[in-house]
Amino acid sequence: MTSPLSLPTDQAASGRTLGQEEIDLLTEVITSGTLTATKGAQTPALEAELAETFGVAHAVALSSGTAAVHAAVAAVDPEPGDEIVTTSITDMGAITPILYQSAVPVFADVDPRTGNVTADAIAACLSERTRAIVVTHLFGNPCDLGPILALAEARGIPVIEDCAQAYLARSGDALVGTLGAVGCFSLQQGKHITTGEGGFVLTDDDALARRMRVFVNKAWPYGEASPDHEFVALNYRTTELASAVARAQLAKLPAGVERRIAAAERLTKQLAGLDAVVPTPVAPDDTAVYWRYPLHVDADRLPGGPDALAAALREVEVPSAPRYIQKPAFRCRVLAEQRTFGDSRFPFTHARPEAVDYADERFPGTLSYLSSVLVLPWNERFTDEHVDHLASALAHAVAERTREAR
Ligand SMILES: *Cc1c(COP(=O)(O)O)cnc(C)c1O
Numbered sequence: 167m168t169s170p171l172s173l174p175t176d177q178a179a180s181g182r183t184l185g186q187e188e189i190d191l192l193t194e195v196i197t198s199g200t201l202t203a204t205k206g207a208q209t210p211a212l213e214a215e216l217a218e219t220f221g222v223a224h225a226v227a228l229s230s231g232t233a234a235v236h237a238a239v240a241a242v243d244p245e246p247g248d249e250i251v252t253t254s255i256t257d258m259g260a261i262t263p264i265l266y267q268s269a270v271p272v273f274a275d276v277d278p279r280t281g282n283v284t285a286d287a288i289a290a291c292l293s294e295r296t297r298a299i300v301v302t303h304l305f306g307n308p309c310d311l312g313p314i315l316a317l318a319e320a321r322g323i324p325v326i327e328d329c330a331q332a333y334l335a336r337s338g339d340a341l342v343g344t345l346g347a348v349g350c351f352s353l354q355q356g357k358h359i360t361t362g363e364g365g366f367v368l369t370d371d372d373a374l375a376r377r378m379r380v381f382v383n384k385a386w387p388y389g390e391a392s393p394d395h396e397f398v399a400l401n402y403r404t405t406e407l408a409s410a411v412a413r414a415q416l417a418k419l420p421a422g423v424e425r426r427i428a429a430a431e432r433l434t435k436q437l438a439g440l441d442a443v444v445p446t447p448v449a450p451d452d453t454a455v456y457w458r459y460p461l462h463v464d465a466d467r468l469p470g471g472p473d474a475l476a477a478a479l480r481e482v483e484v485p486s487a488p489r490y491i492q493k494p495a496f497r498c499r500v501l502a503e504q505r506t507f508g509d510s511r512f513p514f515t516h517a518r519p520e521a522v523d524y525a526d527e528r529f530p531g532t533l534s535y536l537s538s539v540l541v542l543p544w545n546e547r548f549t550d551e552h553v554d555h556l557a558s559a560l561a562h563a564v565a566e567r568t569r570e571a572r
Contacts, residue, residue, distance in 0.1 A: 171551070171552065171555045172483070173484070173485070173543060173545070173548070173552055173555075173556075174545045174547035174548060174552070175543065175545070176355065176356045176360075176543075176545055177355060177356065180547065181545040181546075181547050182360065182547075183359075183415070183418045183422060183546065183547075184360075184411070184415075185414075187414035187417065187418075188410070188411045188414040188415070190414075191208065191410035191411070191413055191414050192407060192410050192411065194208075194410065195208055195406045195407055195410045196407075198406075200406060201405055201406050201407060202403070202405065202406065203227065203403050203404050203405060203406055203409060204383070204388055204403070206406035206409070207406075208406045208409035208410045208413060209227055209404060209406060209409040211409070211413060212225075212227050212366075212409040212412050212413050212416070213225040213226065213227055213366075215413060215416055216366055216368065216416065217368070219416065219419075220341055220343060220344055220349070220368050221341070221344060222344050222349075222368045222369060222370050223369070223370045223371075223372070223375065224368065224369050224370070224371075224372070224375035224379075225366055225367070225368050226366060226367050226375065226378050226379045226382065227364070227365075227366045227404040227408075227409055227412065228364075228365050228366060228367065228382045228402045228403065228404055229363065229364060229365065229382075229402045229403060229404055229408075230259070230352060230353075230354065230363050230364060230365045230402075231257070231259050231260075231328075231330040231350060231351065231352025231353075231354060231357075231365040232259030232260075232262070232263060232352075232365075233365055233382065233402035234330075234350035234351060234352065234365040234366060234367045235259060235260050235263045235300065235326065235328060235350050236263035236266060236267070236381075236400075236402065237350075237367055237378040237381045237382055237402065238263075238300075238326045238347075238348040238350055238367055238374075238378065239263045239264055239266075239267045239269065239298065239300075239326070240263075240267055240377070240378070240381045240399065241348070241374045241377040241378045241381065242267075242297055242298045242324060242326075243267075243377070244267055244268065244269040244297040244298070245268075245297075246268040246269075246512075246513055246516055247268070247269070247270060247295065247513055247516025247517065248268075248269045248270070248295050248296075248297040249269065249270050249271075249272045249291075249293060249295045249296045249297065249517075249518075249521055250264045250269045250270070250271055250272065250296070250297060250298045250299070250300060251271075251272045251273075251274050251288050251291045251292065251296055251298075251299045251300070252264065252271050252272070252273060252274070252283075252299075252300040252301075252302075253273065253274055253276060253282070253283035253300070253301060253302050253304075254273045254274070254275065254276060254283075254494040254495055254496060254529055254532040255276050255281045255283075255302070255304060255490070255491065255494065255495070255532060255535065255536070256302040256304070256328060256495060257302075257328075257330065258495065258498065258500070259330075259352070260300060260302055260328045260330075260350075261495055261501075262500065264300070265500075265506055265513065268512070268513045269297065269513060270295075270513055270514065270516065270517040270521055270522070271495075271501070272291045272293075272296070272521045272522075273291075273494070273495065273496050273524070273529070274287040274288045274290070274291045275287040275290075275528065275529045275530065275531040275532055276304075276531045276532050276535055277531055277535075278530070278531040278532075278534040278535045278538075279446065279447055279462070279535075280304065280307055280446055280447065280535075281304045281305070281446075281460070281490075281535045281539065282301075282302070282303065282304050282307065282308075282309040282310070283301050283302070283309060283314075284309075284310065284314075284531075285310065285313035285314045285316075285317055287531070288314060288317060289317055291521075292317070292321065293518065293520075293521070295518070295521075296321065296323060297323060298323055298324050298325070298326055299314065299317070299318050299323065299324075299325045299326070300325075300326045300327075300328060301314060301325060301326070301327055301328065301346070302328040302330075302331070303327065303328070303329055303331060303332035303335055303342050304331065304460075305331055305446070305454070305456065305457050305458045305459075305460050305541070306331050306332045306333070306335050306358075306426075306454050306455035306456050306457040306458075307332075307335070307446060307448055307452070307454040307460075308332065308335050308336065308337040308342050308449070308452045308453075308454065309337075309342075310449065311325075311327075311337050311342070311345050311346070312337075315345060315346065318346075324346065324347030324348065324374075325345075325346035325347055326346055326347065326348045326350060327342055327343050327345065327346040327348070327349045327350065328350050329342050329343040329349050329350060329351050330350065330351055330352035330354075330357060330365075331357070331358075331457035331458075332455060332457070333351065333357070333358040333359065333419060333423060333455055334358075334419065334420065334423045334453075334455055335452070335453055335454060335455040336452060336453035337451070337452055338451045338452070343368050344368060344370075347369060347371055347374060348367055348368065348369045348371075348374060348378070349367065349368040349369070350365065350366075350367055351365055351366050351367070351368070352364070352365045353365055353366070353408070353412055353415075357457070358419060358422060358423060358426070358455065358457065358546075359412070359415035359416060359418065359419050359422065360411075360415060361404075361408040361409075361411040361412050361415065362408070362411075363408070364404055364408045364412060366412075380396060380399065381399045381400075381402070382399075382400070382401070382402035382403055383399070383401070383403060384399050384400065384401050385397045385398070385399035421546075422546035423455050423546070425546040425547075425548075426455060426456040426544060426545070426546050426548075427453070427454075427455060427456060429456075429544070429546075429548045429550075429552075429553050430454075430456040430459055430544065432550060432553045432554075433445075433459060433553050433556060433557055436553075436554070436557035436561075437461070437557060437560065439561075440560065440561060440564050441464070441467055442463060442464050442467035442468040442564050442567075442568060443461045443462065443463055443464070443468070443475070443540075443560065443564060444461060444462045444464065445459070445460075445461050445462075446460045446461065446462065446539075456544045457544065458487075458490075458541045458542060458543060458544045459541070459542040459543075459544045460490070460539050460540070460541050460542070461539070461540050461541075461542065462538045462539060462540075463475050463538055463539075463540050464538070465537075465538065467568060468564060468567050468568055469567065470567065471488075471537065471538060472488035472489065472537075472538065472539060472540040473488045474567050475488075475540055475560075475563055475564065475567065476488045476540060478562075478563035478566055478567055479559055479560070479563050481563075482559050482562070482563075484542075484555075484556060484559045484560075485543055486540050486541060486542050486543070487540070487541040488539070488540050488541075489536045489537070489539060490536065490539055490541045491536070493536070494524075494529060494532050494533075494536065496524040497524070501524070502524070504522075542556065
C-alpha cells in the first residue's frame with residue numbers, strides 16, 4: 167500500500183512558480199498608476215518578449231485563451247455559414263469563438279492513440295465553404311502538422327494552432343504556435359504559466375496581426391492616423407497587472423517546461439513494465455511538454471478500464487481524470503441542441519447537413535480515445551519523489567485490479 171503524499175497542484179502556490187519577481191513588477195505597475203494596457207509599458211514589453219521567445223514578428227496579449235482563438239477567427243473574417251474545421255477533443259474556448267463569428271464548427275475525428283486531430287480526418291471534413299482549420303496540441307503533444315499545413319496550403323486557407331496546453335512544444339526544431347498562420351495561448355490558472363486569466367496570439371503575418379490587435383480594442387486602431395471603429399469587435403484587452411505577472415512567468419517558462427519533460431520521462435520509464443497502461447506516444451521528432459500526463463488503460467487487461475484505475479488511485483489520494491472531457495465537444499448542449507442566439511439557432515441555420523452530423527460512426531477515434539484515456543495531473547514542481555510515488559501508486563493499483571479480475 168502506498169501512503170498518501172500530497173502532490174503540488176496548479177490551483178495554488180504549491181504547484182505554481184509565482185514569487186518575488188512577479189511582486190516586483192506588480193509593484194512597479196501599481197506605483198506607476200497606469201493599469202491599462204493601452205497606456206502602460208508592461209504590455210508592449212511582454213509582447214516584444216513573446217515575439218522574441220517564439221521567434222515571430224508579432225505577439226498580441228489579450229484577456230484569455232478563448233479571446234485568443236476569437237481574435238484569430240475574427241481575423242480570418244468568415245462569411246456567415248462558412249465552415250471552420252476543428253477537433254472533437256478540446257476546450258470549449260477553442261470552439262465557441264467560431265460560432266460568435268457566425269461560422270459553423272465542423273468536427274474532425276482524432277487519432278485514437280493521441281487524441282490529436284489528423285490530416286486524414288480534416289481532409290474528410292473539407293468543403294467549398296471551409297475557411298480555416300483550428301488544431302489543438304492536446305496535453306502539449308504536437309499534432310502531426312506537416313500534412314495538415316499541406317492540406318491548408320493547397321486550399322489557400324489558414325491553420326490556427328491552439329497551443330494553450332503546448333508551451334514550447336516542438337515539431338522537429340520548430341516551436342508549435344509558429345507553424346500555422348496564428349498561434350493561440352492561454353495564461354489561465356492551470357496552464358504552464360499563468361496570470362490567473364489571460365492569453366496571447368502569435369503571428370508572422372502583418373495583416374492578421376493588425377486585425378487581431380484592432381479586434382481586441384473594439385476595432386479601434388490605437389496610434390494610427392484618423393482612427394475609427396472599423397468593424398464589430400469587443401474589448402478583449404489584457405491589463406498592465408496581468409502583463410507584469412506574465413513577463414515574470416515567461417522568464418520561468420523554459421525551466422518549468424524542462425522539469426515537466428524530465429519528470430515525465432522518469433514516469434514513462436517506470437511504467438514500461440506495466441502492460442495494462444501505455445503512456446501516450448510522442449512522435450520521434452517531436453517534443454511534448456506535458457501539460458498533463460495522459461495514459462491509455464487497456465480494458466482487456468484491466469477490467470473497468472480508466473474508471474476502475476481512477477477509483478483505485480483515489481484510494482491512495484492520487485487524483486486523475488478518466489476521459490479528460492466527459493464527452494466530445496459536439497455532445498455538449500451548445501452544439502447538440504444548437505443553443506446560440508435567442509431561438510434562432512444561427513449560424514447552424516446556414517450549415518450543410520453533413521457539417522453538423524455528429525453520428526457516432528463518424529467519430530471512432532474520438533470515442534475510442536475518450537474511453538481509454540486516464541489523465542494524471544502534471545506539474546513543474548513535481549520532484550522525483552512525487553513521480554516515484556505516482557509510479558508506485560499506479561503499479562499497485564494495476565496489480566490490485568488485474569488480480570481481482572482473475
Ligand atoms: C485552456 C484552454 C483554452 C481556453 O483558454 P481560457 O484562457 O481558459 O479561455 C482553449 N483551448 C485549450 C486547448 C485550452 O486548454
